[in-house]
Amino acid sequence: MSDEEASIQVSGLDGAESAAGSTPVRRRRGLKRSSAACHRCRQRKQKCDGKHPSCEPCLAAGVTCIPSERLVVRSDPCCECEQLRDQVQALRSENERLRHQLDCPVDSFQPEFISTPVLEVPLEDPAPPLTPSSSRRETQTNSEEHVAYSGRILLPTFRRRNTGDGVNTSFLTSPWHLWHGLNAEAGATPGVSLPSYLADTGEFAELFFARRWPQFPVLHKPTFMKDVYGPFITGEICNGLTKFQANFVLAIGASEKSRTGPGEVAVHDHFFEAAIQHLGAVLASDDVSCIQSLLLLCIYGSNEPERVDLWYTVGLALRLALGIDMHRQETTPCGSFVQEEMRKRLFWSIYTMDRSISIAMGRPTGLQDVDITAALPLCLSDDQLLQPRETAVPSVLPSPDDLSTFLHIIRLRRINAEIYTALHAAGNAPVEGTDPTRYHYLAMLNGWLAAAPRYIGPTSMHQTAEWQQIAYHQAVLTLFRPSFVSPVVSVDGMRLCADSAISLVSCYHSLYAKNKVSYTFVALVSLFMAAITILYVLRASPLLRQELTREVTQSNVASCAAALRRISGGRSVGERSAQIVERLGKSILALFETTETVDEEVDTEFMSWFGLRCQQPSVESQTTPSVDVAWIDLLDEGFDLRNNFYSDAFI
Incomplete structure (x- = not known):
């Protein structure tokens, strides 16, 4: 090669290096058209723009565009398998x-609390959130929500005590004997979904706010429907607290629907089983949210006392409320109008629930009225709470949507508590001249009944005139029945008891005819006690027995038994109560077949023996009164023929 050719070659190489240094570095070329094209375009060997979810040729042809396999990102199947193995x-x-x-005995069954930390309310923020949306814990993980809870809350309310340790079970009132040995009705199988024709739950939520909310306004309906029920029903991601409250609202609403027969699907059991899976998350939430959820559990438990320990659960909710000073007006935090009113509604709901359950179970109340300074909530509807404070004015006429029913129930529970403290507290000693005290409270009850709100279209049983009469007559029975202060009642007081008991049974028949009756254990106990009172008065007063005929008494007994069977909706406890009344009725009817002279208006021997034998040492040594053989056998052998009934518990 000549010198000239060599110089040309070297100069050309230098020029190439200089050109390469001046131009940017070229990247790797993208996928070829044949690789980036979709499946249809590759087969047809045509251009493909690679757009997603459909390229232009496939979109024009109206067919499904299948992208290239090299563009699809697939997850590692082994990773999913590991997650499934961990879950298993x-x-x-x-x-x-x-x-x-389950292998452990019930007596040794102790509550197991979840291991997740409880959210503490900071001291500088004394006003915990009250709306369901603001009270939910945003940081709660899925593992925390599904921690199972097992403890006293889910034990039966009226489980029988262990009598081997010498405990005097005669102090237990009638509910323990009525529900003794009865388990919860056959419920839903956990994990089984609802039938397709029951998937629409909107009706159940409306039933809750229409029938049970007037008695216990523990939730703000607009907030609940928007922030809790809406996300829950649409399948959005919800925490355990949201699922618990939504499921229990649906469970309570479903339990309000009348059963058509023993074989009907117990829809509320499905929601109950789904709700209690998140009870651990509820106990780990803030105080106010926990109180709301526990009250929902108590409302459901009043229908199903075999599933919830009402005494323990209400006491837990009350202690939480006292712990954040809900009962003191001086410590009310300055928050929004909705928060302030909901705080008052929540406390007074606990108050009425505690009074109702305590009196029905024959136990002292959890909080004295003298310790309460909290103001009553305003008589407003939920929609009015969303208005500015200045424009929210209570209506002149009561409405089914406002708090007129709830405020009237609060007044009644206050009178009930005063009567219990004055006459039935265990520490009271017998005194003479209790009639002025009784008639003072009777005047208060008459004023309460006269001031009861009237509704054109009541939506709840507690808004009907019949229920107001039932509540009035039940209070009269508590007022004039034998007590620690006055073991022996005059014939006038017994006549008032008999009249109120007969009227109470008639009101339940009227509610049943209108399809307005709602089963609760408190309602069943009040009806049962009314029937027992009728028979007790007829046995204790020969004078009142002469004022009736055998046919009228037989009709009253049949009416009481029928009412017990109807209100229980086919439950075993209703049939047991009806059989007790029928057996007592037969012993009373036998007294009409004998001719007797009325020496005294009241049989003081029988009255001092029945109902107070085991509660007063001076009476315990008395012998069985000389009455007919049928009545003696009934008291000695017990109602269930297994010596499980104690006559002292019923009066």
Whole structure:
């Protein structure tokens, strides 16, 4: 090669290097058209723009565009398998733990609290959130929400005590004997979904706010429907607290629907089983949200006392409320109008629930009225709470949507508590001249009944005139029945008891005819006690027995038994109560077949023996009164023929 050719070659190489240094570095070319094209375009060997979700040729042809396999990002199947294996192992461990707990006896069953930390309310923020949306814990993880809870809350309310340790069970009132040995009705199988024709739950939510909300306004309906029920029903991501409240509102609403027969699907059981899966998350939430949820649990438990320990759960809610000073007006935090009113509604709901359950179970109330300075909530509807404070004015006429029913119930529970403290407290000693005290409270009850709100279209049983009469007559029975202060009642007081008991039974028949009656254990106990009172008065007063005929008494007994069977909706406890009344009725009817002279208006021997034998040492040594053989056998052998009934519990 000549020198000239070599110089040309070297100069050309230098020029190429200089050109390469002046131009940017070229990247790797993208996918070829054949690789980036969709499946249809590759087969047809045509251009493809690679757009997603459909390229232009496929969109024009109206066919499904299948992208190239090289553009599809697939997850590692082994990773998913590992997650599923971990879930299976966790479920097996949980199954073993639950099986171990089922093997333990009920008496040694102790509550197990979840291991997640409880959210503390900071001291500088004394006003905890009151609306369901603001009270939910945003930081709660899925593992925390599904921690199972097992403890006293889900034990039966009226489980029988262990009598081997010498406990005097005669102090237990009638509910313990009525529900003794009765388990919860056959419920839903956990994990089984609702039938398709029951999937529409909107009706159940409306039933809750129409029938049970007037008695216990523990939720703000607009907030609940928007922030809790809406996300829950649409399948959005919800925490355990949201699922618990939504499921229990649906469970209570479903339980309000009348059963058509024993074989009907118990829809409320499905919601109950789904709700209690998140009870651990409820106990780990803030105080106010926990109180709301526990009250929902108590409302459901009043229908199903075999599933919820009402005494323990109400006491827990009351202690939480006292812990954040809900009962003191001086410590009310300055928040929004909705928060302030909901705080008052929540406290007074606990108050009425505590009074109702305590009196029905024959136990002292959890909080004295003298310790309460909290103001009553305003008589406003939920929609009015969304208005500015200045424009929210209570209506002149009561409405089913406002708090007129709830405020009237609060006044009644206050009178009930005063009567219980004055006459039925265990520490009271017998005194003479209790008639002025009784008639003072009777005047208060008459004023309460006269001031009862009237509604054109009541939506709840507690808004009907019949229920107001029932509540009035039940208070009269408590006022004039034998007590620690006055073991022997005059014939006038017994006549008032008999009249009120007969009127109470008639009101329940009227509610049943209008399809307005709602089953609760408190309602069943009040009806049962009214029937027992009628028979007790006829046995204790020969004078009142002469004022009636055998046919009228037989009709009253049949009416009481029919009312007990109807209000219980086919439950076993209703049939047991009816059989008790029928057996007592037969013993009373036998007294009409004998001719007797009325020496005294009241049989003081029988009255001092029945109902107070085990509660007063001076009476315990008395012998059985000389009455007919049928009545003696009934008291000695017990109602269920297994010596499980104690006559002292019923009066």
